[in-house]
Amino acid sequence: MSILVGEDTRLAVSGLTGREGSYHAINNRRYGTNVVAGVTPGKGAQDVEGVPVFNTFREAVAAADANTAMIFVPPRFAADSILEAEDAGIATIIAITEGIPAHDELMVFNVLKRNPDVRLVGPNCPGVLSPGKANVGIIPAAFFKPGNVGVVSRSGTLTYQIGNELAQSGFGNSTIVGIGGDPVPGSSFVDIIALFEADPETELIVMSGEIGGSAEEEAATFIAEHVSKPVVGYIAGLTAPPGRTMGHAGAIVSGSSGGGQAKIDALEAVGVRVGRTPTQVAAIAVEILRG
Amino acid sequence: MDLLEYRGKQVLARHGVAQLPGSEATTVDAAVAAAEQIGFPIVIKAQVKSGGRGKAGGIRIAASIDEVREHATSILGMDIRGHTVRELWLQRASEIQSEYYAAVVLDRSAKAPLVMLSTQGGIEIEQVAAEHPEALATLHVDPLVGFHPFHARRLAYEAGVDAGVVRPVGDMLAAIYEAFVREDATLVEINPLVVTPDREVVALDAKVTLDDNAIFRHPDNATLDDDADVDPQEAMARERGLTYVKLDGDIGIFGNGAGLVMSTLDVVAHAGGAPANFLDAGGGAKAEAIVASVEVILSNPNVKAVLFNVFGGITRCDEVARGLIEAYGILQPTVPFVVRLDGTNDVEARSLLADAKLPNVHAEATMDGAAARVVALARGESG
CATH class of the missing domain: 3.40.50.261 (Succinyl-CoA synthetase domains)
Structure with missing residues (x-):
């Protein structure tokens, strides 16, 4: 098993007819993901390398039985596209788009939370990869193989770095989930860690956080109460100056909140081992996996 | 994007946030000219994106043209926590009966705007929250529902504002919330929010942070960024x-x-x-x-x-x-x-x-x- 995406995924891509959208969607299909539809208003009845394009998500669901959406449209259209996918009954929505206004993300989050059957991952994320099964997004799948380590991260490249070091030690992944670097992500560490805890294939969870917000502290509380599997942590941005946004819109220490050391302390207080470098994270995970 | 005080006030004024008359100046002569227009006594404030302006001597009151000249000369070029002062804001001095605090901030954890009101204004709100949590009234707003008059009343009564100003304080909160949403802000903080002896409620200071990702909706706001201070x-x-x-x-x-x-x-x-x-x-x-x-x-x-x-x-x-x-x-x-x-x-x-x-x-x-x-x-x- 895996979480969020897998052999049952039937993917509809919003933005399939764009340059980036088509490049990555076709890459995903080449990996084995079942890409069943594109959604671009006004381009219905066209196709992109054999993938049929529909005017609306409702048509993509009705005609192609899509159950997962990937959002690849520019920021000003992204919130609308996410809401359209939810309205059409799509259960898993993965938003890659970077640069969506925070107020749009607030609105989307508060609309989606009324629907217990829908899950949004991202935005501003690299997507979700279940090695050997399906890849939805821009994660370079070649570095990863099937295995029992679940990874959840606010950063793409940092995930690849840690995942690659695990792979070099011979360990693969159940699923790799990028939750994104924005202030109001659709899914939090808590949401994804809960899915890994329930996933029989996942034996160890790696969570890679960073400065800004309090999602890591909330994860620590959740882990203490609900997680039986070992969790290894990492926090990026310990040396970042306060008040400065470090690349990701959400990576900022504001006043007394969002600092890296407090996150490490919160995780270690509940027994999560936190590596000080990505290499240490992989080493700790390998040590636990080898028992 | 963090805005200088006076630029934040310009943005807030679009949504009816009441303020005192004022003017910006980048030279001593311009400061004097502005003071002649506005009248005395007048407050001269350093415009830098940093706290601690008052303690650093960057905020002073002048009662005459000579004092304006003297204070403007000393404040322009001053270093406040690593920021060089290149602009001043001159504002008519106000009679103050009470100093309150009001803010709307995007609460990442709750995924909702958080509105805050306190009668303990003029000091750091973290200090109020730590020492007198009961003096800080807070409320999360469902962004799909918006901010309504009952929200404002609840905050005003919980914070214990003077009975005579519950309504104008409520109007002020509604205006701040409106500005927060319409301008795609992630923070609007008014500290202090001043009540004058004739029960006027005005924003004496303003800290506004706009969402860089939303600038495409507000092309005019793109020019509000302060380039002078950039490395x-x-x-x-x-x-x-x-x-x-x-x-x-x-x-x-x-x-x-x-x-x-x-x-x-x-x-x-x-x-x-x-x-x-x-x-x-x-x-x-x-x-x-x-x-x-x-x-x-x-x-x-x-x-x-x-x-x-x-x-x-x-x-x-x-x-x-x-x-x-x-x-x-x-x-x-x-x-x-x-x-x-x-x-x-x-x-x-x-x-x-x-x-x-x-x-x-x-x-x-x-x-x-x-x-x-x-x-x-x-x-x-x-x-």
């Missing part, structure tokens, strides 16, 4: 479309992806070094962007060594290597470079670099190893 390397990076933050150290950093670059800074610090910058070239960086990055990194005179730390996903390592070789040809750096490339096309990248035989470029296989090497080189050790 030269940061301005240069911005022109070239790079995500760059200047830091205090001497090791230049190039990387891809915000998380990996933050991690690179930490690993360099862990190895005993001090990074000179954060630079994220982004996904899929091409040779041109890499040349521009090297140019920005080297334009910081503090830089004694540079670390390239790349994990190629969308970014191809061979493209990074070509960019670095090209940058060497154009810029002919004199400081050592340490390069660690992993991921997409890394083998090709390493052979490109090996063939190029660039002077003083050191390849390392791991992130930790590369950090240790660059720290040694920055110290003048052979590595």
